[in-house]
Amino acid sequence: xxxxxxxxxxxxxxxxxxxxxxxxxxxxxxxxxxxxxxxxxxxxxxxxxxxxxxxxxxxxxxxxxxxxxxxxxxxxxxxxxxxxxxxxxxxxxxxxxxxxxxxxxxxxxxxxxxxxxxxxxxxxxxxxxxxxxxxxxxxxxxxxxxxxxxxxxxxxxxxxxxxxxxxxxxxxxxxxxxxxxxxxxxxxxxxxxxxxxxxxxxxxxxxxxxxxxxxxxxxxxxxxxxxxxxxxxxxxxxxxxxxxxxxxxxxxxxxxxxxxxxxxxxxxxxxxxxxxxxxxxxxxxxxxxxxxxxxxxxxxxxxxxxxxxxxxxxxxxxxxxxxxxxxxxxxxxxxxxxxxxxxxxxxxxxxxxxxxxxxxxxxxxxxxxxxxxxxxxxxxxxxxxxxxxxxxxxxxxxxxxxxxxxxxxxxxxxxxxxxxxxxxxxxxxxxxxxxxxxxxx
Amino acid sequence: xxxxxxxxxxxxxxxxxxxxxxxxxxxxxxxxxxxxxxxxxxxxxxxxxxxxxxxxxxxxxxxxxxxxxxxxxxxxxxxxxxxxxxxxxxxxxxxxxxxxxxxxxxxxxxxxxxxxxxxxxxxxxxxxxxxxxxxxxxxxxxxxxxxxxxxxxxxxxxxxxxxxxxxxxxxxxxxxxxxxxxxxxxxxxxxxxxxxxxxxxxxxxxxxxxxxxxxxxxxxxxxxxxxxxxxxxxxxxxxxxxxxxxxxxxxxxxxxxxxxxxxxxxxxxxxxx
Numbered sequence: 067x068x069x070x071x072x073x074x075x076x077x078x079x080x081x082x083x084x085x086x087x088x089x090x091x092x093x094x095x096x097x098x099x100x101x102x103x104x105x106x107x108x109x110x111x112x113x114x115x116x117x118x119x120x121x122x123x124x125x126x127x128x129x130x131x132x133x134x135x136x137x138x139x140x141x142x143x144x145x146x147x148x149x150x151x152x153x154x155x156x157x158x159x160x161x162x163x164x165x166x167x168x169x170x171x172x173x174x175x176x177x178x179x180x181x182x183x184x185x186x187x188x189x190x191x192x193x194x195x196x197x198x199x200x201x202x203x204x205x206x207x208x209x210x211x212x213x214x215x216x217x218x219x220x221x222x223x224x225x226x227x228x229x230x231x232x233x234x235x236x237x238x239x240x241x242x243x244x245x246x247x248x249x250x251x252x253x254x255x256x257x258x259x260x261x262x263x264x265x266x267x268x269x270x271x272x273x274x275x276x277x278x279x280x281x282x283x284x285x286x287x288x289x290x291x292x293x294x295x296x297x298x299x300x301x302x303x304x305x306x307x308x309x310x311x312x313x314x315x316x317x318x319x320x321x322x323x324x325x326x327x328x329x330x331x332x333x334x335x336x337x338x339x340x341x342x343x344x345x346x347x348x349x350x351x352x353x354x355x356x357x358x359x360x361x362x363x364x365x366x367x368x369x370x371x372x373x374x375x376x377x378x379x380x381x382x383x384x385x386x387x388x389x390x391x392x393x394x395x396x397x398x399x400x401x402x403x404x405x406x407x408x409x410x411x412x413x414x415x416x417x418x419x420x421x422x423x424x425x426x427x428x429x430x431x432x433x434x435x436x437x438x439x440x441x442x443x444x445x446x447x448x449x450x451x452x453x454x455x456x457x458x459x460x461x462x463x464x465x466x467x468x469x470x471x472x473x474x475x476x477x478x479x480x481x482x483x484x485x486x487x488x489x490x491x492x493x494x495x496x497x498x499x500x501x502x503x504x505x506x507x
Numbered sequence: 508x509x510x511x512x513x514x515x516x517x518x519x520x521x522x523x524x525x526x527x528x529x530x531x532x533x534x535x536x537x538x539x540x541x542x543x544x545x546x547x548x549x550x551x552x553x554x555x556x557x558x559x560x561x562x563x564x565x566x567x568x569x570x571x572x573x574x575x576x577x578x579x580x581x582x583x584x585x586x587x588x589x590x591x592x593x594x595x596x597x598x599x600x601x602x603x604x605x606x607x608x609x610x611x612x613x614x615x616x617x618x619x620x621x622x623x624x625x626x627x628x629x630x631x632x633x634x635x636x637x638x639x640x641x642x643x644x645x646x647x648x649x650x651x652x653x654x655x656x657x658x659x660x661x662x663x664x665x666x667x668x669x670x671x672x673x674x675x676x677x678x679x680x681x682x683x684x685x686x687x688x689x690x691x692x693x694x695x696x697x698x699x700x701x702x703x704x705x706x707x708x709x710x711x712x713x714x715x716x717x718x719x720x721x722x723x724x725x726x727x728x729x730x731x732x733x734x735x736x737x738x739x740x741x742x743x744x745x746x747x748x749x750x751x752x753x754x755x756x757x758x759x760x761x762x763x764x765x766x767x768x769x770x771x772x773x774x775x776x777x778x779x780x
Contacts, residue, residue: 119723124739149724153739159720163630167637169723334539334547334745341548364545 104195107403109142114404116146117171121157122389123227124150126424127175130417138411144404154180154389155470161394165189170394172405175226178214178390183467185217190392192220196406206415206431209454211386213462223390224413227427229353230384230453230460231284233374236346238367239263249347249372253289253315256375260324263346270326271346272319273339276481279473280387280463281349286312287383287461288374299466300505304476305491305498313483314490329481341365349374351387352453355426359447371449373456382459388427428453471504540564540749547746563750567737570747573754575725576733583648583718583729584711590653591707592700598654599662600688604674614663620656629720636721643724652711658703665699666692701769709759730755 120127131148139145151157154177164170165187176184184190197204207215207225215223235249243266250259263271274281279294286292290308295301303309319325328336340348341361350358355371362369376382391412393405411417415433422429423443428450434440435454444450463469476497483493539547541559567573601607602614636647669692677687693700715731722728734751 122739124736150736150739151723152719152735156719160723163633163720164637164723166630167634167642169637169642171723337745338548338550338552342550344550361548364548 103399104199104406105399105403106199107142107144107400107407110400111143113143113145114401116144116173116401116405116408118146118148118408119151119157119160119171119174120148121151121154121175121177123421123425123427126421129424130412130420133417133420134408134411138407142404142407144407146408158183158470161189162187165395168396170396172397172401173391173393173409175389175391176223178223178225178386178388179463179465179469180467181214181223181390181392182217182465183469184392185222186467188395190222191395191402192222193224193393193406193409194220196393196402197221200406200410202410206433207413209428209430209432209435210457210460211462214386214465215390217465223392224409225430226389226391226413227353227421227425228386228430228457229351229388229427230386230456231281231349231374232352232355232449232453232456233372234340234348234350234358235370235372236343236362236367237370239267239344239346240370243267245346247370249370250375253375253377257315257319257324260319260346261322263344264322264324267344269342269344270323270339271344272325273336273345273348274316274325274327275333275336275348275350276327276329276477276484278351279476280351280385282476282480283385283463284374284383285316285349287385288381288459289315289377291377291379291381291383293461293464294472295464295466295469295505299464300502302472302498302501302505304501305494310491310494313480313494317484317490320484327481327484330477337361343367352449353388353425353427355447355449355453357426359449369449371452373452373459383461384456384459385463386457386460387463422450428457466505468504468507472501475500475504536749536752539746540753542746544744544746560746563746564754566747567734567751567754571733571737571751572725573730573733573751576728576730579645579727580712580730582645583727584708586645586649587652587711588704588707590649591655591658591703594653595655595658595662595703596688596693598659599666600684600692602659602663603666617656617659620654621660625716629717633721643722643726645727647721648718648727648729651717652707655703655707658707661699661703662696665696669695698769698772701766705762705766705770708762712759713755 118131120131128148128150131146134144134146149171151160151174157174157176158180161170161174161176161184170189181190185192196202204221209225210228210230212225215221215225233249235247237247240247240249240263243263245259245262250256260271283294286294286303286309289312292303292306292308292312294303296303316325316327320327326339328339339345340358341364343365352371359369374382374384391409393402393409397405413430415431415437416439418429418431419434419437419439421427422434423439429435429440435444440450444454464472466472479493479497479500483490483497486493538554538556540563541556541561542553542563543560546553546556598617602610602617632651633642636642641647673691674687677691682690712729713731714729715735718727718729718732722732734748734755737751738748
């Protein structure tokens with residue numbers, strides 16, 4: 067009996083130690099960067115090697131890194147090696163694995179909504195001390211909502227490429243069927259707009275690609291001023307009155323043949339559909355502007371860009387998307403200082419303009435808009451101007467670290483809800499229950 | 508006779524239907540690889556091509572470092588194949604022919620490895636390789652796949668079908684265990700070995716997840732990752748991506764053509780027993 071009791075005590079002690087240890091580690095994680103210190107970079111004799119993991123728009127990022135190595139890098143004895151790691155989801159997986167294995171790069175590109183998750187797990191560092199020792203002026207970053215750079219009041223990321231959901235309009239078809247070529251301004255107009263084209267062509271006028279919750283976030287915000295999650299990010303609003311109204315509106319469009327939603331595996335079909343000269347509208351990222359222009363040119367129609375329509379009472383809201391650059395919690399003080407030099411250069415006016423002009427993404431600095439390159443680009447591609455105007459209505463995306471799981475779940479279920487005949491409220495209630503289980507896990 | 512004819516016809520029609528179902532995605536991939544972008548996005552879709560666009564293959568070849576990725580795929584696939592045979596054959600022989608303490612437990616553990624999804628172990632293995640400095644090496648993409656539970660199980664079953672009398676006769680002739688494996692077991696297991704080799708070849712050649720998560724540089728990345736890169740960099744140019752995919756699966760088709768007879772034989776042989 068005594069032996070048993072001693073054994074239980076030992077077991078309890080082991081469990082208690084594990085719990086206390088885990089709590090200490092986790093509480094440490096929660097205070098990421100709180101005591102971060104930084105030094106200003108000083109050029110030494112040796113070249114400081116910086117590893118930089120990139121995601122999305124590989125070639126442009128590679129070009130920028132090459133430019134850095136030839137200019138400021140050569141001047142400061144800093145050399146950056148860029149390695150492409152896949153899409154946003156893939157780089158997130160790799161960064162998480164590398165954080166555990168202590169093989170993090172010095173800096174990396176990630177999707178804007180990943181900031182808090184990385185900060186909470188102590189994977190990235192607080193940039194405030196680095197900005198302080200370098201007298202870095204952040205005011206120029208004010209182009210769209212910047213909340214996704216911050217955790218509490220500290221900046222943890224520099225903006226890299228910015229995108230917004232916009233509405234692409236087939237201006238040639240709109241003119242042909244007697245519609246305003248600038249697209250519908252409100253959701254009420256949107257329905258009649260689509261009906262007019264449908265009557266004229268007999269074909270589905272609008273196509274959506276159900277692979278990105280980001281677009282739905284924009285529609286929710288604009289249609290009914292609804293956010294995907296509550297302010298505390300502990301529950302979803304996907305089954306709220308506003309969300310039910312929007313999904314019912316979309317489903318009504320689907321049932322009338324005005325809207326067709328493609329699932330994520332039907333990318334080619336989506337490309338084919340939006341290339342059709344009889345397709346009137348689609349919602350997508352401004353980041354794909356040049357690709358859509360290319361498709362429109364091949365199909366010989368003029369493509370316009372319009373803001374996402376406004377809801378009742380003039381509600382508007384579009385989530386800021388795109389990427390940030392993060393400094394990893396790794397390396398020596400000198401490497402961190404050198405990494406900051408690189409990040410500062412990468413986010414600077416000319417580089418932000420270069421990234422924007424060569425992709426379709428928006429620049430991240432106000433001063434970039436005054437560069438010759440951006441002036442020329444905006445004159446040539448007027449859609450940029452529309453997206454920049456839309457930035458006034460931009461808002462941050464949810465920041466919880468589990469949002470990627472939420473996205474995957476909602477996208478996979480929404481396709482069915484939009485196309486089946488079941489009650490919308492019931493379908494969204496069931497979805498909300500599963501989303502909330504992820505959020506409160 | 509008139510009653511049998513419809514049955515034959517129905518069977519034929521069902522077979523044709525099944526062939527169409529299985530071949531349709533492949534045909535569509537092949538077709539897209541030879542189309543222009545205009546033809547790819549044409550509405551209604553075109554089920555043929557006016558002119559074969561060989562240039563898509565040239566584009567796919569030049570837009571990524573195709574030779575580099577192909578070289579890595581060949582090294583990793585061959586390394587895994589050879590390594591697997593070196594490990595699996597003695598292991599299967601031991602489980603089939605030896606009696607030793609803990610045999611059932613060990614064989615149970617081998618079988619249990621088949622139940623564990625790769626996604627569950629990728630992180631600990633990643634950390635282990637990082638700790639010993641083997642990330643971004645061929646070793647990290649070959650070694651974890653050498654000891655295949657499935658291969659040990661299949662080969663053990665084949666080895667067990669060899670009559671004891673043959674082995675006893677060989678031992679009476681003072682044949683070593685190695686000689687027995689080499690001259691008796693392996694020749695009798697050629698169909699199973701061919702099947703295993705083909706399955707390993709396809710699995711390793713097509714593997715996307717592990718080369719993705721266990722590499723952080725392009726040094727040892729394989730062709731599927733190269734083709735994915737093509738997709739990322741090409742944006743909406745599916746005809747070039749499909750040309751890349753065609754080049755990716757070509758070696759599998761060639762190997763399948765050669766190994767087809769052995770595979771059928773392997774399953775027939777097991778069935779008879």
